[in-house]
């Protein structure tokens with residue numbers, strides 16, 4: 001078990017590119033495996049989560065290789081063309097990998113068994129099985145609708161129009177991916193728009209996907225089934241959810257000025273930047289451009305004095321993975337930060353609401369937690385720090401507390417820090433290169 005200690009940082013300086021976007025990386029590999037011909041992916045995140053997806057696509061018959069220059073190549077099997085795997089598919093820590101894959105497999109009439117690590121085996125899967133049953137897939141799960149799950153895809157997949165009860169890009173994507181094998185149209189209706197990488201990238205591979213907004217704010221996504229997907233080149237943007245850590249650190253450590261290059265700025269992902277600006281953060285976008293249907297920019301961040309804010313509940317889906325690091329930011333700000341509509345945080349890699357409330361309290365931060373809110377009472381001074389936090393197999397909890405330690409009075413220790421490699425391999429080295437002071441504790 002690795003323990004990382006984060007002590008007071010020097011002013012952060014420099015220009016870095018954080019690893020590739022996790023959401024886009026999973027999708028690029030999966031869609032490449034469902035396309036006919038060659039897909040070349042540059043900037044793929046080589047974290048444990050995405051490597052699990054690469055291994056699963058190989059086990060299902062696609063050819064997936066990494067070139068010496070770091071470009072990944074996929075030769076796909078075509079929509080509906082994957083083969084029955086010879087073994088259990090172990091998706092490690094990744095909810096996105098297992099849930100999207102269940103969607104893909106719902107359109108393939110063979111059995112497959114999926115599992116994951118202790119964190120993933122504790123997460124709810126009924127939200128995925130329910131709509132996929134409507135399409136014709138069958139499931140046997142562990143108690144409470146958890147992994148391990150053995151599923152059999154539909155022989156004659158049926159069209160569905162699924163109205164999602166929660167805001168979840170994973171559920172939306174699973175239904176759309178099953179819909180690839182369905183004759184006719186598959187429709188997903190979202191209560192509020194969630195990240196749309198599936199829609200954008202499916203179009204890039206040649207699928208017909210329509211998006212319409214109802215007057216009441218709901219979004220209707222329609223996919224025309226049985227498309228002929230064609231292999232494509234994909235450039236994966238730097239992950240805004242990983243950029244969030246050096247971004248917040250640069251705001252908090254006095255004298256910092258950092259440039260984060262090639263960051264994906266998709267508006268359905270960029271809610272953290274809006275919130276940090278509301279707090280008084282100095283963030284500027286340069287070289288805004290479009291790469292394969294995804295907006296990208298360089299983000300220049302300078303240290304700033306921050307104030308507490310109310311985060312609008314409607315903004316939650318566009319920054320769902322950034323609440324741990326936002327809570328750290330709020331702990332340094334002057335005034336109260338109120339975050340509402342956070343119930344989905346309880347079913348992430350860990351119960352992130354509980355993990356943040358406990359860890360921040362242990363670091364001397366005044367706060368209030370309810371079922372779906374977190375309120376942080378900042379006084380504009382550096383929090384005490386000085387605690388040891390267990391990541392509980394949650395990479396973002398680990399990184400958030402290491403950022404807290406960069407600007408707290410006493411050092412913060414994070415146990416089970418190896419989980420950071422699921423999304424941000426090389427995190428501590430990159431942060432140290434900018435001026436952080438993170439070191440591995442002797443075991």
Ligand code: S3P
Pocket residue numbers: 022023024096167168169170171173195320321344
């Ligand atoms: C993701 C969707 C989100 C997010 C996760 C990645 C995706 O999950 O938290 O890290 O790539 O579709 P939910 O769909 O459960 O909100």
